[in-house]
Every structure is written in C-alpha cells, then in structure tokens.
Amino acid sequence: KSSSSKAKTLLIELNGNEVAIDGKKIEFENLNENLKEVAKKTLINLRVDGDVKYNRLVKVLDSLQKNKLENLSLITEKDSKK
Numbered sequence: 001k002s003s004s005s006k007a008k009t010l011l012i013e014l015n016g017n018e019v020a021i022d023g024k025k026i027e028f029e030n031l032n033e034n035l036k037e038v039a040k041k042t043l044i045n046l047r048v049d050g051d052v053k054y055n056r057l058v059k060v061l062d063s064l065q066k067n068k069l070e071n072l073s074l075i076t077e078k079d080s081k082k
Contacts, residue, residue, distance in 0.1 A: 007071065008042045014060055015049040031060065035067040047075040 013020045019028050026034055038044075044064060048057055064072060 008039060009045060010038060010042050011045045011047065012060065013047045014052050014056060016051045016053070019060070028056070028059075031063045032066065035063055035069060038067065038069055040068050042069060042071065044069050044072045045075055046072060050076065 011020075011022050013023075018025055019031060020026065021034055046060065046064075064070070
C-alpha cells in the first residue's frame with residue numbers, strides 16, 4: 001500500500017517533430033489516447049525543446065487538461081548541451 005502514497009512521475013518529451021512518453025515515441029495524434037490511462041495524481045514532467053512550435057505545445061497542454069492531469073512541471077531545454 002505504501003507505493004500508492006508516492007505519486008508516479010511521467011515524462012513527456014516534445015521536440016520539433018516527435019513526442020515521447022517515458023522514452024517511448026508515440027504518434028502525436030495518439031497523445032490523448034495514451035494519457036487516458038494515466039492516474040490523475042501523476043506528476044507530469046513536460047520537457048520541451050526550444051525548436052517546438054507553439055501550437056504543438058498547446059495541443060499537449062490541452063490533452064493534459066482534457067485528462068485532468070494538472071500536476072505539471074515544465075522543463076525547457078536550452079540549445080547548449082551540458
């Protein structure tokens with residue numbers, strides 16, 4: 001039971017032409033389907049590359065909102081590699 005008290009974390013990565021959930025590439029159009037199964041308390045880490053078009057980001061945020069996934073951290077990537 002102790003595992004349920006700790007919120008799960010899900011990483012969504014978005015770049016110019018791909019989207020991945022926890023490292024698994026998915027079709028952008030299937031994002032909503034993939035998010036339906038996610039628990040509402042899940043912490044969503046959304047990593048966005050600098051070259052992403054704004055409307056793609058908005059679609060991801062809409063999908064999260066539609067599925068009531070509001071525990072969101074936004075991670076933006078700078079072009080410089082560390």
